[in-house]
Amino acid sequence: MIYPWLGASHQMLADASQNKKLHHALLLQGVQGIGKQTMAVHLAGALLCPNQQNLTACGQCKSCHLLAAQSHPDYLVLGHEQKTIGVDEVRKIADFCQTSAGQRGAKVVVVNDADLMTTAAANALLKTLEEPANNRFLILVSAQAERLPATVLSRCSQVTLSVDDAQLVEQWMAETDSKIDWQSWQHLFLHQPLLLLKWQQNEDHTILTNLYELVQQLKNGISAQLLVDILQQKSEYSSVFYIFVCDYVKQALLKQQLDFKAYQICLQHLLNFQQAVKQVLGLNFPLAVSDLVFALQQQLKR
Structure with missing residues (x-):
């Protein structure tokens, strides 16, 4: 699922993919609550799906079922619970990318909270960024991309996710199952819609x-x-x-x-x-x- 306020960013990436110009290393950056991780999972599913259309997975094939079951052999996720990402974890990326794809297609790595990589971990990632294997994709996700080393930033295609039309957010919230109980202050967080939704649910x-x-x-x-x-x-x-x-x-x-x-x-x-x-x-x-x-x-x- 692509949130409506991210439609333009997704279409830009879909066009690049259609023209065989999608960068092997994407950096999805944006504030907390914008939908970066959801976008990363959506892109990963599309890249792994042999039947994807407009960079959207079909949802029906074996690859899609494996991804939904969190057992896809060609999908690796690093970074969780906002913990530091060490060099040993990052070295798994190189090993993962060098082996053959289990589904004979692409292999995709998602690194959540990429800005929490240690200096040694970021340095270890450089070789993978500089010498990408064919049909291998790396998706970095960060709410504080400025904390990443310049050497990493310069080797990624940076995609800034944001809310350009607040009306899309308001319409989406009106249609969600957990309808927002609008308060006088919530206009200050329309650029972080998922954060608003989390506060409502909690x-x-x-x-x-x-x-x-x-x-x-x-x-x-x-x-x-x-x-x-x-x-x-x-x-x-x-x-x-x-x-x-x-x-x-x-x-x-x-x-x-x-x-x-x-x-x-x-x-x-x-x-x-x-x-x-x-x-x-x-x-x-x-x-x-x-x-x-x-x-x-x-x-x-x-």
């Missing part, structure tokens, strides 16, 4: 609505402890909080409730907080939140 949306409404009271003064109680429930909430506050200060700037210098100061405080959350071991989180709230309020009340 019942995060009510908590996030509470967080959003709390942020809207920043100027009037809010309890830092209330923020801490929400943010400590899940690590991903801190990133959502960052986006909520960025939007809040942006709107304050547009409404001329905040001058540009104060706006820049607010963004710097936010950036410092985000970096501390990600990088500082043993961070006193309640204190960091309290300091951020105080610093923002000082600017918003000017």
Whole structure:
């Protein structure tokens, strides 16, 4: 299945395949929740299927059945649960590509979270990228492609997946079995539709609505402890909080409730907080939140 907002990217690859110009190494990059892994599986199935049409597998042949059963001998997947990918794992790719295809067709490797490869692993991948065997395809998937070495990036055909038409997302969500309970903040994440769907299914949306409404009271003064109680429930909430506050200060700037210098100061405080959350071991989180709230309020009340 190809999500509607990815149709143009898929068609571009299908045209390249039709013209025998599909690169042997594809890098699917884009934000979390855009559908990169689904696209990778779709492409792998098409490349393995002898009856594919427009780079879409038939779904009926032996190859398609093997892939659906997760037992296809010519399909290798690396990277899972956002764990570091080491050199030993990457060396499996070279061995896999050098052996004959069990179904006498293509062989496909998908590397999820490719940016988590160690330096040694990325270096080990270079030989496969530089000297591709015939009818062998490598699909790298990454939400942070900038972390990949330039030597890897330069040897891949980079495909950036994104949402160009928000209406396609809204229409798709209206048709899903798990219909989205639209909230006032969800327009901020239309470029990450699968993330919105995950929050709906995991019942995060009510908590996030509470967080959003709390942020809207920043100027009037809010309890830092209330923020801490929400943010400590899940690590991903801190990133959502960052986006909520960025939007809040942006709107304050547009409404001329905040001058540009104060706006820049607010963004710097936010950036410092985000970096501390990600990088500082043993961070006193309640204190960091309290300091951020105080610093923002000082600017918003000017």
